[in-house]
Structure formats: C-alpha cells, structure tokens
Amino acid sequence: MTTPHNDPGPSPDAVDDEPIDPAAALALIQQQNADVARQQLSGIPWILGVWGVAWGVGFLALWSGYEGGNPWFLLPLPVAGTIFGVLLVSAIVTSAVLGIRISRGVRGASGFSGAVYGFGWWAGSIAVYLLGIAFAREGASAELLSLYYPAAYGLVAGLLYFMGAALWRSVDQLVLGVIIIVASVVAPFFGAPTNNLVMALLGGGSFLVAGLVMHLNLRRGRRA
C-alpha cells in the first residue's frame, strides 16, 4: 500500500477504470445523453427564435403595409415587403448555418435524410413561388395573391415540420407543424390584410413559444 506522502494520486485512467455502482452507471448514461442532446440541439431554439421574429415582425410589417390593416400606422408597401423579405432571407441563412453545425463531425446514413429534408425546404419554397407566378398570369388579383403566398408557404413549412418530427422523432416539431398548418389555413378566411396578422400572432408566436420550451427543456436536461 502506498503511504500518503508518496501517493501521486490516481491517474485519470485509473479513475475512469474504477468500477461504479449500477445506479451511478445509469445516471452517468442519462447525464451523457442529456449532455450530447444539449450540445447538438442547443442551436435549435435559436433557429425557432429567428423564425419567430421573422414571421412575427415580418407579417406585422405586411399587415401594416395595406389600407385597412394596422390601425395605428401605415407603412409604404415596398418598405413592408422589404422588411418581410430581409427577415425571411436572414432566417433561412441563419437556420442553414445553425442546422449544418448540429450534425458537424457526423457522416453516414443520417446524412441522406438531412439532405432530403434541407432540399424539401428549397423545393417547396420554389414551387410556391412559381405557382404564384402562374396564378398571377391567369389574372389572380394582388389581394388574392397576398392571401395565397403566406398560406402556401405556411403549408409547406408546416408539412416540413411534420417531416422533421418523423425524422427526429420530435413531438415538439409535430405540435409546431400542426399549429403552422392551422394558422396557414385559418388566416385566409380573415381576408387580406388581416391574414397577415393571424400569421404573425399564431405562426410567429408559436415559433417563439416552441423555441422557449425547447430551450428550457435542454437546460433542465443539463441539471438532471
């Protein structure tokens, strides 16, 4: 046995090799799973937050761009449209960057699923845009198009959250997908420009709530 004065202390490997009791081992597994989830998913609340701001502020801007919308002030429509466009593009760029960070260092089978999912966003968005052009050519009014675009994009986004829920077995995403689809379908029934207010509050609001809930869940995992 070593005497206290010449005991160099256990080496890190020796500590790691020490047998642990079953309860501690199970706790260690749960702790490590929570740590990994927190490190991998910590970007998602930010993605949701960015989308919440983009939808919330962006659709409020659009709502303020039409007569009969915002009762407090009227924005020139090009200004409102620019605000909406800039916010939307920033949200797309931010979520692409953060999304790529989530899976960094991992290669293999799940790469295909992730790529298909990412491609789904582009395919859906471009399809909505092209359909809008076709409707406009066939004489759809500006007012009708202002109902069509948010609803169609919302439908695409909602279904992609369904896809995300299936891929990553995430109930959070499923709930978000349901709310986004409901918002998209309900909004046009309010007519233009009130549809934008519905998208801002119901759509933008639920992104923000979802981001907050997920952020809190990840923090709780760290302490568990």
Place this chain on the structure above:
Amino acid sequence: MTELDPVIHAAARLRISATLASLEEGDRITFPRLQELLDMTAGNLSTHLRKLEDAEYVVVDKAHKGRTPVTYVALTRRGRRAFEDYTDTLRSLLGDNA
C-alpha cells in the same frame, strides 16, 4: 444474467459508448467532434477507444479529406448490442422493469 460487461463498465468507456449509441445506426463521428461531446483529452479518449476496439465494440477508421487525415469512430453492431445488453442488465439490477 446479472454480470455487467467489464469492457463498458468503466466511467469513461460508458460515456463513450452512450455517445456513440446516440448516433443513428450507420453513422460515424470524427474523433475531434467525439472528443468535444465527451470533454475528454485526446490521449484519454484514444486509450479507451483502443480497449473498445480490442473488444470489437468500436471501429476506428482513418480517411482522407483532401490532404488532412480524418479519423472516424463508430459502434460496431456487436458494440451496439453490448451497450443495449449492458443498460438492460443495469435496469434489471436496479429492479426497474420499465
């Protein structure tokens, strides 16, 4: 059977196995990213990976991305099964039938 697999039953290798098991089957992870997720030194991680590799629980392969060598780590099918058996044994030892 209530014998805990000694290859996995050590804090460091338990954490490594849990992290690798959290990947989708068929996925592999780079050594630096794994090190980051575990917050372990490279030397310590290598030592324990070698023990897991010796038991054929883990496969470590070196690829090249341009000129930089990249080391990928993944659980083998045997390793994934061993980790699942290990957690089942833990639960039964703890009287958890869930």
